[in-house]
Every structure is written in C-alpha cells, then in structure tokens.
Amino acid sequence: MTDLDAVRAYHALSKHHPERFAPGPGRLDWATQPAPFRRYAGARLIELWQRPLEESPAYDAVFAGPLGNPAPLNRASLSQLLYDSLALSAWKEAGGSRWALRVNPSSGNLHPTEAYLMLPPGALEERGLLVHYTADAHVLEVRAELPSALGNSLHTVLSADGCLLALASIPWREAWKYGERAYRYCQHDLGHALAALAIAASALGWQVRLLRGVAEAGLDAPFGLDREGFAEAEHIDCLLWVGPAQANEPVLPQALLDGLAALELDGRPNRLSRQYREWPELARVHPLCRAPALSPLSWEMAPGCASADNPGLPLRPLLHRRRSAQAMDGRGGIDVSLLRAWLARLLPDHSPVPFAVTGEPAQVDLLLFVHRVQGLAPGLYWLSRSGLDPEALAEGLREDFLWERADDVLPLYRLLEGDARGLAEFLSCGQDIASDGCLAVAMLARFDEALEAGAWRYPRLYWECGQIGQLLYLEAEAAGLSGTGIGCFFDEAVHELLGLADSRWQSLYHFTVGRAVWDERLSTSPAYPEPRLPPV
Known part of the structure; x- marks a missing residue:
C-alpha cells in the first residue's frame, strides 16, 4: 500500500x-x-x-x-x-466546573x-x-x-x-x-x-x-x-x-x-x-502527511478588496468576543445582502488575509443549505471558491441540479429549491443546530485533484476549511449573530446527496450561522485577572 x-x-x-x-x-x-x-x-x-x-x-x-x-x-x-x-x-x-475559552x-x-x-x-x-x-x-x-x-x-x-x-x-x-x-x-x-x-x-x-x-x-x-x-x-x-x-x-x-x-x-x-x-x-x-521540503513560492500578494460592509466596526473586540453557539433559536434570519457580503469575504481573491498564508490555490467550495435568507429562496446552493465554472462543477454530480446563477457578481449557483432544514440536520449527525440557524454550510474539497500532489496535501485541505470557519465566526459576530463549527456529519450521506460515485469531492467540515440561544446558567469572568498594560 x-x-x-x-x-x-x-x-x-x-x-x-x-x-x-x-x-x-x-x-x-x-x-x-x-x-x-x-x-x-x-x-x-x-x-x-x-x-x-x-x-x-x-x-x-x-x-x-x-x-x-x-x-x-x-x-x-x-x-x-x-x-x-x-x-x-x-x-x-457552571456547576462547580470552570473552563477557558x-x-x-x-x-x-x-x-x-x-x-x-x-x-x-x-x-x-x-x-x-x-x-x-x-x-x-x-x-x-x-x-x-x-x-x-x-x-x-x-x-x-x-x-x-x-x-x-x-x-x-x-x-x-x-x-x-x-x-x-x-x-x-x-x-x-x-x-x-x-x-x-x-x-x-x-x-x-x-x-x-x-x-x-x-x-x-x-x-x-x-x-x-x-x-x-x-x-x-x-x-x-x-x-x-x-x-x-x-x-x-x-x-x-x-x-x-x-x-x-x-x-x-x-x-x-x-x-x-x-x-x-x-x-x-x-x-x-x-x-x-508531513510535507517534504518543497520548492519555494513567490510571496508577492495581490491586494484584496478592502470592503466597508461593517463601516466603523473595530476588529479587536470582535476577535475576543467570538464564541461557538451551542443552540440556535430557529427563527433568526438575515437579508441576502448580508449573505453576499459573507460569501464575498470567503473568496480568496477578495481576502488574501488569511487565504494567502500557504500560497496554494483554493481547493474548497461551499455547499449552502439556505434556511432563512430574505431575498433568496430556501434550498441548496453552491459557491465556487475554487474558480470552476458550472459545466466543470456539474461533472459527476446529480443531473437534476439546476446550476442557475443566483448572483450577478458572486460565483453562486442554485442547485435545488425547497426546505433544506431537515436535510441539514440529518447530515450533521442529527444536530438541530444545523437546521435552526439561518443557513448551514458543508465545505467540499477537491479531494482527488489535491492529493495528486501527494499525501501532504491532505491536512492542508482541513487548514483551508479551518480558515473559512474562522472567517464565518467573525462575520457572524460582526452581524450580531453567532456561528458554530460542526465536526460530526455523515460523510457519505453528503456525497450521496450530491450524486457522487467517486471521491473527486469530499465533505470535510460543516458550519452553521444564526441567532444563538445562550445557557443562562453559565457565568463568565475575564480571561486574565488584571490587564498588563505596556509602559507608556
């Protein structure tokens, strides 16, 4: 072997x-x-x-x-x-237990x-x-x-x-x-x-x-x-x-x-x-999976788009306020304009920070389960982060997928319309948090193509998923919402949904965004007893 x-x-x-x-x-x-x-x-x-x-x-x-x-x-x-x-x-x-975030x-x-x-x-x-x-x-x-x-x-x-x-x-x-x-x-x-x-x-x-x-x-x-x-x-x-x-x-x-x-x-x-x-x-x-010594890549980086989707919002409070929601309210929704801003943030050309860290091309696309987005019909959507066009994406997938352009600017395509809440919940190991948010996401990696370079590319697919997850966490916080990464999902059931008969795409990480329901039994205290300020 x-x-x-x-x-x-x-x-x-x-x-x-x-x-x-x-x-x-x-x-x-x-x-x-x-x-x-x-x-x-x-x-x-x-x-x-x-x-x-x-x-x-x-x-x-x-x-x-x-x-x-x-x-x-x-x-x-x-x-x-x-x-x-x-x-x-x-x-x-809570209950005599104490843990750090x-x-x-x-x-x-x-x-x-x-x-x-x-x-x-x-x-x-x-x-x-x-x-x-x-x-x-x-x-x-x-x-x-x-x-x-x-x-x-x-x-x-x-x-x-x-x-x-x-x-x-x-x-x-x-x-x-x-x-x-x-x-x-x-x-x-x-x-x-x-x-x-x-x-x-x-x-x-x-x-x-x-x-x-x-x-x-x-x-x-x-x-x-x-x-x-x-x-x-x-x-x-x-x-x-x-x-x-x-x-x-x-x-x-x-x-x-x-x-x-x-x-x-x-x-x-x-x-x-x-x-x-x-x-x-x-x-x-x-x-x-440990990478051998590889040829260096150029570190020149084309600037991304410094958008103003959250004008005046400071960075550092968001970084320290980020939390993983344990439950969603099942009611909160967003406007399609906000979803567009989130998805634009996740495109490598738009956000070289953090996606330029490895210098490698994007290999992860997003399958969106849209639940409550005003201005966008509920259903399944595909965001092509990797740059493939609909004809290339459709190869080897279900023939009844529509591949209709769902945005004038973003590479976002409508696959199927309908209520996808039960489907998202089932695929995420039956966790209702995947159905109770305004949307859920499955991160799909171009698995076979990436591994052609060697086994060392396997962990880097997860790195890319983790980077996407971190940006989704921050975008949710910036909108007054919350996100949660979902590591438990039924891998092959996702692939069956897509009609995959091979391993060209593999689902590696799931995520959901919505309005959190917080456990009021938990108490919160500062990260450190007293701030250590630098000398003036």
Missing part, C-alpha cells in the same frame, strides 16, 4: 455513517481528560502585555493585506499578536494547537530565544537562549525584523474524545489558528506565510519536541514567517537547524493525562 493509499484508507475509516460512527472511545473517561495547557516547569517566564481592545483598527480593512507601516518586532507587538490570535478570551463556570476556536474546546517562536537577537532580549507561548497566563516560556553564533545566523535569515512561529499539535487532546477522527480535528483547528494569526498580524502591518523549504519531519528537533520527557506526542505541523511583507521565502541553512536541534533546553513538559490510549490509525496517518 502506498502512502497515498494509506491516507485514503484513513479518511474512509474516520468517516461517520448513520448506522455507525468512526472508531472512538464510546464514552468519555473524565479521569484521563487531558490538561488544556502545555507548560514547561522550571522555564523562565517573559510576561506579555494586553492593550485595551478599544485601540483597534477597522474590522473590514485587515483582510485586504497588511495595514499601514509594519510594527517593529518587540515585546509590545508580539504581545499584541498572540493576545489577538491564541490567547484566552474568557472563563466560563480562546480567541482561536477548537473542536470540543480541546485545543490541540501549541505555538513556539524563534526570536532573533534584539527582538525581546539581547540574545535570540526559543520560546513557547502559554495561553493560560499569557506568557512566553523560555526554552533556550541562543548562543551568539546561532543568534547571528538567525538574525541574518530574519533580517527584515520578523520571526519564526511554529504551530504544533497534540493529537491526544482530540483523540480523548474523538478517537481515530481526531487527526481531522487537529488539522482544521490548525486552520483556525492560521487564520487567527494572519488577521492579528495584518493589524500590525505584518504578513504570515508558510515556509515550504524545510521538511516538516525535520522541524520537531529544532523546536525541542523530539526530546525525552513528553508523555504525550507533540509534533510541529507548520513553520511560519511572521513579519513585514517579503517577496521571497527566507532560506534556513541546515547548519542553523542542526545547531538549534543540539541546544540544551530549559523546562520540563507537563504530563497532560495520567494515562492515554493509543489510536493506531491516528498515529499512522500523521507521519504520512
């Missing part, structure tokens, strides 16, 4: 069906619930700051490209980047994604640093101070006042609840984080771009994740440039990577669970 065959086998194994779910734990073992925060005991801490949320750029402006002159790389700007992308947003409490969404609020930064000399301190960001305290944990030679080499590579940021995943955090399907959730959570970082960076005049020139399997060692002491596996999934816009990807010399891999590290990683269960296919698929 080839690597690609094994990835396809994993994808099939991890599908939900009406008669059976993907292999999972069956019940939650609360005694082994993973700790939500990675900490390194004994590591030196660098406190970060939080500027008042009122000090904010306009929401609409950040999607067209980096705003204004780039901020200098220092403690204040790094504090703001992480606060607006990966930090806590609030604490919730974060700026970046996560499946089941389990948060498998961790962040590490490689900072050049002079950014925070005189020496270069390898640090881990911990959201519970909004601090950096110093894992290593770089020797002068390594620091100088890193400074040469990052001469444009930028830094390297690596995102890692801890699969056990998701597998504890979701079993073999957890790899999917880790990857679209990483997509949420990519979008959150790109948007927060744009507000600072920075770009976030994926580094392709280093094989992903070679990233664990430079960031210290190959060392002894990790009771639960953690691996780097992507390495990012964060800083002023660049035309080309910086080249990381192998000598620099080898030197970083040989560093003596401070801090001991905490154990997240008293014990954990190995899910064999989950462990198998991860190394198969």
